[in-house]
Amino acid sequence: MSELTGLLAIWYREFKVFTREKSRVVSSVLNPLLFLIIFGAGLGSSVNIEGISYQRFIYPGIISMALLFTSIYYGVYIVWDKMIDFLKEVLVAPLSRTTIFLGKVLGGVTDAMIQGTLLIGIGFFLNINFNLWGLPLAFLIMTITAAGFVGVGLLVGSLMERPEGFQLIGSFLLFPLFLLSGALFPIDDLPAWLAPFTYADPLTYCVDGLRIVLLDAGQFSLVFDLTVLTLFAIGTTILGTLSFRRMKL
Amino acid sequence: MNLSKRYDKLVAIDSLNLEIKEGEVFGLLGPNGAGKTTVIHMLATLLKPSSGSSFVNGFDVRKQSGDVRRSIGIVFQEPSSDDILTGYENLRLHAMMYGVPGDLAKKRMDELLDIVDLTDRKDDLVKKYSGGMRRRLELARGLLHRPKILFLDEPTLGLDPQSREHIWRYITKMVKEENITVILTTHYMEEADMLCDRVGIIDRGKIVVLDSPSKLKKVVGGDLVRLRISKPNLKKVRKLDFVKNVNFDDSMVTLKVMDANIHLQEILNVIGLVESIEMRSPTLNDVFLHYTGRQIREEAPEGGFYERVATHRAGR
Numbered sequence: 001m002s003e004l005t006g007l008l009a010i011w012y013r014e015f016k017v018f019t020r021e022k023s024r025v026v027s028s029v030l031n032p033l034l035f036l037i038i039f040g041a042g043l044g045s046s047v048n049i050e051g052i053s054y055q056r057f058i059y060p061g062i063i064s065m066a067l068l069f070t071s072i073y074y075g076v077y078i079v080w081d082k083m084i085d086f087l088k089e090v091l092v093a094p095l096s097r098t099t100i101f102l103g104k105v106l107g108g109v110t111d112a113m114i115q116g117t118l119l120i121g122i123g124f125f126l127n128i129n130f131n132l133w134g135l136p137l138a139f140l141i142m143t144i145t146a147a148g149f150v151g152v153g154l155l156v157g158s159l160m161e162r163p164e165g166f167q168l169i170g171s172f173l174l175f176p177l178f179l180l181s182g183a184l185f186p187i188d189d190l191p192a193w194l195a196p197f198t199y200a201d202p203l204t205y206c207v208d209g210l211r212i213v214l215l216d217a218g219q220f221s222l223v224f225d226l227t228v229l230t231l232f233a234i235g236t237t238i239l240g241t242l243s244f245r246r247m248k249l
Numbered sequence: 250m251n252l253s254k255r256y257d258k259l260v261a262i263d264s265l266n267l268e269i270k271e272g273e274v275f276g277l278l279g280p281n282g283a284g285k286t287t288v289i290h291m292l293a294t295l296l297k298p299s300s301g302s303s304f305v306n307g308f309d310v311r312k313q314s315g316d317v318r319r320s321i322g323i324v325f326q327e328p329s330s331d332d333i334l335t336g337y338e339n340l341r342l343h344a345m346m347y348g349v350p351g352d353l354a355k356k357r358m359d360e361l362l363d364i365v366d367l368t369d370r371k372d373d374l375v376k377k378y379s380g381g382m383r384r385r386l387e388l389a390r391g392l393l394h395r396p397k398i399l400f401l402d403e404p405t406l407g408l409d410p411q412s413r414e415h416i417w418r419y420i421t422k423m424v425k426e427e428n429i430t431v432i433l434t435t436h437y438m439e440e441a442d443m444l445c446d447r448v449g450i451i452d453r454g455k456i457v458v459l460d461s462p463s464k465l466k467k468v469v470g471g472d473l474v475r476l477r478i479s480k481p482n483l484k485k486v487r488k489l490d491f492v493k494n495v496n497f498d499d500s501m502v503t504l505k506v507m508d509a510n511i512h513l514q515e516i517l518n519v520i521g522l523v524e525s526i527e528m529r530s531p532t533l534n535d536v537f538l539h540y541t542g543r544q545i546r547e548e549a550p551e552g553g554f555y556e557r558v559a560t561h562r563a564g565r
Contacts, residue, residue, distance in 0.1 A: 002347075002348030005345050005346075005348050006345065006346050006348070008345060009342050009345030009346045010346075012341075012342060012345065013331065013334065013338075013342050016333075016334055016338060017331070017333055017334070020333045020334075020374075021333070084328075084329075084331070084332065085325060085327040085328065085329040086329055086330065086331050088295070088325050088327075088329045089325070089329040089330070089343070089390075090346070091295060092293055092294075092295055092318060092323055093318065093343075093346040093347060094315050094316075094318040094319040094346075094347065094348075095346060096315075248296075249290070249295055249296075
């Protein structure tokens with residue numbers, strides 16, 4: 001019981017911090033929006049993919065991108081908790097590391113989902129014309145994906161000592177994952193030697209799943225996408241928990 | 250407890266043996282790098298001892314870390330509250346993490362905020378607090394779940410003299426009202442002297458000596474009495490058995506006297522006509538000097554409290 005309250009405590013804190021840092025929310029929604037509007041409209045006027053306008057085609061990819069960036073940065077942000085010594089207060093509390101980890105994941109998924117929801121709303125007004133019936137499934141896909149990537153972020157963050165490595169995460173983790181996922185083009189168009197990397201990228205299945213439920217497009221089956229994403233989320237949760245248990249101050 | 254902590258080849262804590270009594274204020278006094286924080290972190294189960302064992306409130310720090318944690322409160326050397334939460338939110342978060350039920354927590358938070366005089370600032374963000382206020386908040390936080398033992402790691406490090414005295418007052422008040430055992434570390438002599446029932450002097454990972462501050466000061470051998478006098482009768486003074494040491498230099502006599510407050514008149518009776526007199530009790534600094542041959546340097550705090558605050562504010 002007290003572990004459950006502890007979980008809520010961590011969540012409560014993350015949510016409070018999130019609502020205080022409005023600049024973070026704004027900037028993380030703004031970036032995807034620029035992609036969607038400028039890139040989508042600019043290229044979209046001349047490009048058509050499988051009969052879908054380019055802006056519509058990349059819409060699921062842009063939502064995925066927002067989820068990816070928010071989730072991973074959120075996770076890595078635990079390095080700040082170390083820096084400001086707040087983590088000590090959390091680690092000395094009578095809570096298991098698993099509880100702390102899950103509370104953090106819950107907080108990160110909440111952040112990512114708020115942004116995802118904003119983008120869904122914006123898409124509605126931009127006339128992306130997605131399937132309304134697909135929204136519940138889209139939220140499911142988004143939640144599982146966010147949980148998986150928050151786990152990755154927390155894993156990386158728990159191993160980091162100082163926040164100097166932040167830049168590297170952008171170049172070595174975020175952009176490769178984003179660009180390989182087929183968010184901006186069909187992955188079939190890539191040279192064959194890149195194929196294994198795209199299949200190994202969990203974000204690929206988020207993009208594909210969202211395309212299926214929102215646009216009736218996509219190349220795998222929804223069940224397959226959901227299975228891969230669920231396994232990914234379970235995997236990062238296990239690894240992240242283990243890493244949290246070993247984390248020292 | 251009997252603890253050791255090794256980092257590779259460096260022995261940080263060398264078979265430390267200590268027993269701390271219920272209800273006392275115990276001080277670990279030593280210079281920077283002596284291993285005080287390491288001891289506290291081991292007792293609070295944040296660090297695993299390399300060998301040895303320790304019981305905190307009867308719980309084994311190695312095997313029952315959950316029970317240990319539930320029964321202790323800790324105020325870290327560095328500020329460890331979240332500065333973009335309010336004071337009240339920080340307390341609430343703490344209550345939740347320690348499973349203090351809602352209505353009880355609320356009552357307790359109001360009570361503690363009142364003790365540390367932060368009631369009217371409780372809804373301000375912690376980043377608007379001064380260093381001293383933040384310490385007070387964390388002091389209140391450490392007591393929120395009614396721990397039996399409170400650890401204070403350098404409770405006044407980096408604070409200005411006035412805030413330091415405030416914190417001392419709050420600590421004394423809390424010890425009285427909460428009836429808890431306090432284990433604190435410090436490298437400020439006057440702090441240990443002011444607050445502690447017993448003091449363990451730690452140097453290079455070892456306890457050098459352990460006793461009450463007044464007894465420790467006695468070991469050093471009496472009070473210092475300085476007299477300005479042109480023609481002292483030193484012969485007679487030397488015969489007094491409570492005078493341990495006599496030094497005469499350019500019309501200044503320095504005496505080391507046991508219980509000078511009692512014997513002052515006898516000295517004045519024999520020494521002659523005195524122009525001025527100055528008396529000083531030995532400090533724990535003299536004790537430290539006595540046992541280690543070195544001074545505790547009170548300057549150069551570790552990490553610089555204010556610098557740290559400044560850095561992470563810029564970072565956020």
